Amino acid sequence: MENHSIQVKGLQKSYKNLHVVKGVDFEVEKGSIFALLGSNGAGKTTIVRILSTLLKPDSGSASVNSYDVVSDPENVRGSISLTGQFAAVDEILTGRENLIMIARLHHLKQPRQVADDLLQRFGLSEAADRRASTYSGGMRRRLDIAMSLIGKPEIIFLDEPTTGLDPEARIEVWKIVNELADSGTTVFLTTQYLEEAEQLADKIAILHEGRIIASGTLQELKKLFPPAKVEYVEKQPSLEEIFLTIINKKEEKAI
């Protein structure tokens, strides 16, 4: 059995004259969290779209769960799920209906039960019968990820899962991602936030202008830089820490 969930070799893709992905190689180990880090326009989404069979590469090869994305897209689609950049939920349907719809499309035996379990797990039970259009950004993203978990995919693609979320919702998503990896799912995640890659990823690849310029574990990447100097600096709380502390205090009081 292969120990790699995703293998990419010499991947290239252009849109007309725009060369977006210029020869990318990487491998993702089973059950790990892999972060593709890069700024906007680096080519992250293009790579995700190729790996999830939405787009064909110009050259190079890519296999997902040891199925080739070009010659065997059906089996790739059966192994993965994609959570795109925008929460792809049907806003006219309720949260529950969204989940049931996806469960039916996976031909599961008890779509209602699957939906109920996920609503419970993602803290959406109370909002289950409200239309998704009334959900907050964080709730929408949670529903979106819940929809992606239906059918127990072996590999999950999360394309910038926390872009546009507030700090609390971001931490919730991080928790979900960690739980997924703990349960053996391979997580392929793209992000433009350094902190996110640092917090979550077992392995990080830095994509810049269509090429991977560095990759490895956080420790390995740190070694690329001169050894850290020891300086004593008073630890100031970051605004995020302050914000979260205040919010938590409020919630405690409310309870």
Add this chain to the structure above:
Amino acid sequence: MSTHFFSDMGVMVGRSMRHISRSLDTIITVTITPIALLLLFVYVFGGAIKTGADNYVNYLMPGILLIAIASGISYTAYRLFLDKSKGIFERFHSMPIARSTVLWGHVLTSLVSNALSVVIIILVALIMGFRSSAGVLSWLAVAGILVLFTLALTWIAAIAGLSAKSVDGVSAFSYPLIFLPFISSAFVPTKSMPSVVRAFAENQPVTSIVESIRALLANQPVGNEIWIALAWCAGIMLVAYFFAMKVYKARV
């Protein structure tokens, strides 16, 4: 994969039906303009229009229904645009399902919602004195023409919805379609028009469709007109389908 076509289609149809039942306001919006035109032409302009028919509501009916469908399909384009821009297509396409069902779900939504608007308008017209001596077969033929017309326009809407960059762009395409019945025999006989306009009016698709439906509803022989009407509908549908699929494959 094809073994799941029908169950996947069932899910997409279920989704469509919920969309329709939860956005009945869109159906009301679609019916308002045709009903207003109906009132305006019957009670304001109608008295001065000499059609040769004794009941002007009957004369007007086919054109009004076509206008309703032409404005109804702008919502089809809108729904497609939303699914494309919100990533719903991407989600479905990265799943192991029969991909074609995603688009056909929209086509079906279009057919059902337009059928609802047509029924509402016919009910209003009945109150205003619309009467038909047509039998079941003729009504079925009328329904068939309207379904074909809706399909033809739906695929045009698909091109617009899938290739539009903004919401405004999505709805703009339907204005010329709504306007086309005015330059046809839908409101007045073409005889009164100047020769150039008349030549256009008599040879554009709406006139043949209107004339066929009018003849069917009045229980008159339809003659060759119905074949011209069907040819127009089928032709537009095939061409639009071809281009819509091209856009669909390129954009989605």
